[in-house]
Amino acid sequence: MAKKINLIIDGIPVTVDEGTTILHAAKQLNIHIPTLCYHDDLCVAGNCRVCVVEMKGARTLPASCAMPVAEGMEIMTNTIKVRTARKHIIELLLSEHNAQCTTCYKNGNCELQSLAAEYKISEPTFIDLVPLKNYQIDAFSPSIIKDDSKCIRCQRCVRTCEELQHVSALGVAYKGDKMKISTFFENPMFEVVCTNCGQCVNRCPTGALVERNYIDEVWDAIYNPDKHVVVQTAPAVRVALGEDLGVPTGEIVTGKMVSALRRLGFDSVLDTDFTADLTIMEEGFELLGRLKKVLVDKDSSVKLPMTTSCSPGWIKFIEHTYPEYLDNVSSCKSPQQMFGALAKTYYAQKRNVDPAKIVSVSIMPCTAKKFEADRPEMRSSGFKDVDYVLTTRELAVMIKQAGIDFGALPESRYDSFMGESSGAAVIFGATGGVMEAALRTAYEVVTGREVPFDGLNITPVRGMEGVREASIKIEQTQGDWKFLEGAVLKTVVAHGLTNAKKVMDAVRAGKGDWHFIEIMACPGGCLGGGGQPIPTSAEIRQKRADAIYREDAGKTIRKSHENPEIVSIYQEFLHEPNSHKSHELLHTHYKERQRY
Amino acid sequence: MPNNFLRRVDLIFDEDCNLKDVLKSTYQRSNDDIINELLESGLKGRGGAGFPTALKWKFTSEQPDADKYIVCNADEGEPGTFKDREILFKVPFKVFGGMAICAKVIGAKEGFLYLRGEYRFLLPELENQLKVFHSALNDLGINFTIKIVMGSGAYICGEESALFESMEGDRGEPRNKPPYPTVSGFRKKPTVINNVETLVYSFMIFRYGARKFKELGTADSRGSKVFSISGDTPKPGIYELELGMTVEQFVEEFGDGDTKAVQVGGASGFCVPRKKFKDTIIGFEGVPTGGSMMLFNSSRSMYNVLKNYLEFFEEESCGQCTPCRVGCQQLKLGIEAVKKGERHAVYLDQLQKLAQTMKITAKCGLGQSVANSFFSIVENFKEEMIY
Numbered sequence: 011m012a013k014k015i016n017l018i019i020d021g022i023p024v025t026v027d028e029g030t031t032i033l034h035a036a037k038q039l040n041i042h043i044p045t046l047c048y049h050d051d052l053c054v055a056g057n058c059r060v061c062v063v064e065m066k067g068a069r070t071l072p073a074s075c076a077m078p079v080a081e082g083m084e085i086m087t088n089t090i091k092v093r094t095a096r097k098h099i100i101e102l103l104l105s106e107h108n109a110q111c112t113t114c115y116k117n118g119n120c121e122l123q124s125l126a127a128e129y130k131i132s133e134p135t136f137i138d139l140v141p142l143k144n145y146q147i148d149a150f151s152p153s154i155i156k157d158d159s160k161c162i163r164c165q166r167c168v169r170t171c172e173e174l175q176h177v178s179a180l181g182v183a184y185k186g187d188k189m190k191i192s193t194f195f196e197n198p199m200f201e202v203v204c205t206n207c208g209q210c211v212n213r214c215p216t217g218a219l220v221e222r223n224y225i226d227e228v229w230d231a232i233y234n235p236d237k238h239v240v241v242q243t244a245p246a247v248r249v250a251l252g253e254d255l256g257v258p259t260g261e262i263v264t265g266k267m268v269s270a271l272r273r274l275g276f277d278s279v280l281d282t283d284f285t286a287d288l289t290i291m292e293e294g295f296e297l298l299g300r301l302k303k304v305l306v307d308k309d310s311s312v313k314l315p316m317t318t319s320c321s322p323g324w325i326k327f328i329e330h331t332y333p334e335y336l337d338n339v340s341s342c343k344s345p346q347q348m349f350g351a352l353a354k355t356y357y358a359q360k361r362n363v364d365p366a367k368i369v370s371v372s373i374m375p376c377t378a379k380k381f382e383a384d385r386p387e388m389r390s391s392g393f394k395d396v397d398y399v400l401t402t403r404e405l406a407v408m409i410k411q412a413g414i415d416f417g418a419l420p421e422s423r424y425d426s427f428m429g430e431s432s433g434a435a436v437i438f439g440a441t442g443g444v445m446e447a448a449l450r451t452a453y454e455v456v457t458g459r460e461v462p463f464d465g466l467n468i469t470p471v472r473g474m475e476g477v478r479e480a481s482i483k484i485e486q487t488q489g490d491w492k493f494l495e496g497a498v499l500k501t502v503v504a505h506g507l508t509n510a511k512k513v514m515d516a517v518r519a520g521k522g523d524w525h526f527i528e529i530m531a532c533p534g535g536c537l538g539g540g541g542q543p544i545p546t547s548a549e550i551r552q553k554r555a556d557a558i559y560r561e562d563a564g565k566t567i568r569k570s571h572e573n574p575e576i577v578s579i580y581q582e583f584l585h586e587p588n589s590h591k592s593h594e595l596l597h598t599h600y601k602e603r604q605r606y
Numbered sequence: 607m608p609n610n611f612l613r614r615v616d617l618i619f620d621e622d623c624n625l626k627d628v629l630k631s632t633y634q635r636s637n638d639d640i641i642n643e644l645l646e647s648g649l650k651g652r653g654g655a656g657f658p659t660a661l662k663w664k665f666t667s668e669q670p671d672a673d674k675y676i677v678c679n680a681d682e683g684e685p686g687t688f689k690d691r692e693i694l695f696k697v698p699f700k701v702f703g704g705m706a707i708c709a710k711v712i713g714a715k716e717g718f719l720y721l722r723g724e725y726r727f728l729l730p731e732l733e734n735q736l737k738v739f740h741s742a743l744n745d746l747g748i749n750f751t752i753k754i755v756m757g758s759g760a761y762i763c764g765e766e767s768a769l770f771e772s773m774e775g776d777r778g779e780p781r782n783k784p785p786y787p788t789v790s791g792f793r794k795k796p797t798v799i800n801n802v803e804t805l806v807y808s809f810m811i812f813r814y815g816a817r818k819f820k821e822l823g824t825a826d827s828r829g830s831k832v833f834s835i836s837g838d839t840p841k842p843g844i845y846e847l848e849l850g851m852t853v854e855q856f857v858e859e860f861g862d863g864d865t866k867a868v869q870v871g872g873a874s875g876f877c878v879p880r881k882k883f884k885d886t887i888i889g890f891e892g893v894p895t896g897g898s899m900m901l902f903n904s905s906r907s908m909y910n911v912l913k914n915y916l917e918f919f920e921e922e923s924c925g926q927c928t929p930c931r932v933g934c935q936q937l938k939l940g941i942e943a944v945k946k947g948e949r950h951a952v953y954l955d956q957l958q959k960l961a962q963t964m965k966i967t968a969k970c971g972l973g974q975s976v977a978n979s980f981f982s983i984v985e986n987f988k989e990e991m992i993y
């Protein structure tokens with residue numbers, strides 16, 4: 011047990027574990043200390059200095075986020091010295107900041123703005139530095155816009171990209187007055203190793219890193235009477251959207267979200283969960299097929315372990331970092347892109363709509379999906395399969411713009427077809443979910459029995475541990491799958507690209523003998539995606555995950571292959587998993603990208 | 607008036623000592639004994655902060671880690687300082703010797719000398735001297751090696767934690783403290799980091815004994831110190847002087863008869879105006895200095911002097927923390943605006959308040975010490991700032 015430390019904050023004695031910072035000790039007393047560079051998910055930087063406090067006996071004001079408690083310490087968080095210093099620091103930040111809040115995308119959800127409001131910063135005290143700086147806006151990427159004039163140099167983005175993602179696309183360049191956040195050779199984000207995951211966007215306290223939004227484009231499509239606008243919603247959106255609309259964290263808002271989308275004017279409100287189920291069919295059979303080719307046919311051109319392919323951040327990461335393993339990536343497109351390809355083919359035919367008139371919109375927890383939708387590989391319907399990708403946050407903005415009282419909305423159901431889903435699709439939103447969903451189906455295909463886990467809950471692949479391994483013994487096989495009799499299927503799950511790197515390095519070193527690897531670029535999986543409501547923290551991710559597993563448990567259909575709409579699409583359109591038609595529409599292959 | 611205090615000393619450059627003899631006799635002593643002798647000498651760090659050297663060694667020796675390091679800080683970037691260069695040029699073996707003694711006390715097998723990028727020309731000879739040193743250690747059966755690491759030319763890399771970052775291949779940005787280097791330094795291991803001069807004095811204390819050192823100086827500032835003297839002086843250069851003199855005594859010796867101010871301690875130090883020469887002691891009881899002494903005569907504009915310093919800080923700040931990165935820019939632009947009449951003279955009061963905030967909130971010594979020259983110049987030469 012940790013040693014206990016006694017200290018006094020604002021006259022109140024408190025006892026905390028050794029190693030606790032003053033910031034956290036104060037929190038235990040419900041004393042709020044403002045912060046900017048601090049973030050729960052990241053190592054402590056201590057560079058903004060707004061969290062300074064007064065410490066008895068000290069010459070300087072320590073940064074409370076970086077200062078560990080000590081026995082007998084006396085801290086004052088609200089003295090004239092502290093207040094003056096914090097006000098100065100905020101004023102300094104504003105003096106180098108292009109503070110045009112009224113036209114800023116983060117207006118209303120900006121930590122700098124709130125702090126300025128809290129400290130009632132009015133007349134600028136100091137000289138405006140903005141005209142002296144050669145601030146640049148990088149708006150080349152389809153996913154992310156970087157505006158240096160809104161940057162407070164807190165380095166949250168740098169730490170995110172390095173610690174959580176091991177990408178280090180963003181770094182600090184120059185020093186002194188020229189110090190800035192930059193990419194390799196100051197190239198646009200679009201041209202560097204950035205995976206578009208948006209984790210930095212999710213942690214940026216200001217408007218310096220934001221998603222490229224397509225709100226107006228989507229409104230235009232909705233208002234255009236010639237267009238048939240189809241919307242799909244990713245599994246993780248429904249467990250987080252409420253956070254931006256006044257609903258408590260961890261509450262699922264599927265029914266209200268569907269009502270809201272209808273009210274916004276979408277012609278058809280459908281579910282990415284449907285194609286998540288479809289992904290499981292395609293990817294599950296692909297895995298079984300690969301096992302057969304490797305184990306029975308001894309086909310050396312077929313690669314194992316197979317990795318998942320539904321996270322576009324992960325795809326770009328492997329293209330840059332482990333291109334020699336691209337053949338190990340499942341050829342399945344992500345559920346978003348499967349949906350897009352079907353919207354302008356299967357859906358168009360069945361609904362008798364001209365695919366040229368369909369505008370396909372997706373609501374995603376993700377900024378990388380914007381980039382994915384723009385990829386040249388994603389036009390197999392003959393059109394751009396997905397026209398616009400909106401993040402969860404952008405959808406919340408649209409709902410507010412439409413004057414909808416979200417909390418008061420009735421619940422409603424998705425349109426059919428391509429609106430039905432199983433519990434297996436729901437859990438796609440959490441790390442380990444794809445693995446669990448795939449195992450539920452694959453095991454049953456091979457053995458004719460349900461996975462041997464209580465209530466179909468494959469708990470070893472659940473949780474927030476960065477890398478989790480699980481194996482499952484296959485017995486009493488049937489039919490074509492007899493070759494798997496007695497085999498132990500070994501799997502591993504990783505989330506956050508730093509953890510993905512651990513797994514891939516093990517594979518490269520010949521240390522992991524896994525068959526199937528699930529990787530999600532974002533911490534926690536899609537529920538912690540870069541497009542999710544801000545803030546996101548470990549605690550919030552956990553609440554969203556709990557919601558996901560609650561939803562799964564409550565579903566009558568829990569397995570992808572039992573989704574009746576899945577059964578029909580194979581009967582009517584695709585014939586069987588990995589069929590010729592499937593390959594045409596639902597599968598693809600990725601190519602190596604340079605690291606620099 | 608006879609200048610009866612200013613005493614030249616010859617410890618640092620004194621050649622009358624044998625590396626092997628000093629190491630041999632010192633290595634026979636117990637660590638406690640060595641620390642006590644160093645403690646008795648009263649030696650304080652010569653790199654600027656003036657931390658008692660014995661305590662630094664003691665704290666590091668008490669850490670349980672197997673790997674520990676001794677790092678010699680030879681980044682010497684403070685404007686107007688060039689004494690470490692002279693020491694490394696003339697008596698590098700004493701620096702190495704000091705490191706070897708420290709290594710014994712703390713239990714380090716490896717030492718590093720972080721050499722200022724601009725001093726690359728010293729490298730070949732230092733490497734030669736290192737070879738001689740390592741073979742001497744070999745003869746004595748001492749298991750300790752020193753490597754030289756080249757700095758990148760940034761002033762901030764002289765700050766100890768930024769120096770470690772730089773040595774580890776990262777951007778030279780100061781770390782949060784605590785933990786201090788004695789607990790977590792190079793490679794996050796307990797590390798003693800000392801200035802070049804500190805290490806030489808440590809070595810000389812074991813050559814001559816703490817007594818001889820302690821006899822020099824004052825209660826707060828024991829011993830002597832090497833000064834880099836520059837500016838409006840007929841005799842610029844390197845001088846080893848006993849600590850405890852007043853600025854007046856110093857100016858009598860080194861001034862050109864028209865000295866109006868002395869900047870003690872470089873850009874991050876204090877400006878002493880003529881009216882305070884008499885009462886200001888050079889040392890920890892008055893104005894401390896890492897060694898830089900710059901004299902200004904009445905032909906100099908103190909506005910320009912301050913502006914130069916601020917330009918230096920504006921550029922040399924690592925840029926990570928708000929008070930320093932933005933504060934330096936504001937101070938510089940602020941005095942310019944007042945001088946040009948774009949802002950009223952009362953804006954100087956605002957700037958002083960800002961400098962005060964920088965002093966207490968900046969993350970490292972650089973941002974914290976900008977206020978030193980800012981206050982001492984603005985307060986003492988206000989008219990020059992305005993007109």
Ligand SMILES: Cc1cc2nc3c(=O)[nH]c(=O)nc-3n(C[C@H](O)[C@H](O)[C@H](O)COP(=O)(O)O)c2cc1C
Nearest residue numbers: 651652653679681682683764766800801804971972
């Ligand atoms: C901005 C900055 C620059 C510094 N540069 C140097 C330097 O060049 N040389 C040096 O010895 N100490 C420098 N220091 C002080 C070191 O951080 C450290 O205190 C010193 O090396 C400790 O050695 P000492 O105890 O022997 O004085 C600098 C400090 C700051 C804040």
Ligand code: SF4
Nearest residue numbers: 110111114120216217
């Ligand atoms: S980043 Fe924040 S403070 Fe800056 S303009 Fe945008 S909303 Fe305003």
Ligand code: SF4
Nearest residue numbers: 171204205207208210
């Ligand atoms: S989007 Fe992801 S990969 Fe790109 S810079 Fe941000 S954190 Fe790094």
Ligand code: SF4
Nearest residue numbers: 161162164165167214
């Ligand atoms: S881009 Fe955002 S997160 Fe990165 S340093 Fe600037 S303000 Fe901080």
Ligand code: SF4
Nearest residue numbers: 924925927930970973
């Ligand atoms: S005070 Fe200046 S040099 Fe030191 S950490 Fe802050 S910005 Fe960097």
Ligand code: FES
Nearest residue numbers: 047056058059075
């Ligand atoms: S929040 Fe503590 S220094 Fe930024």
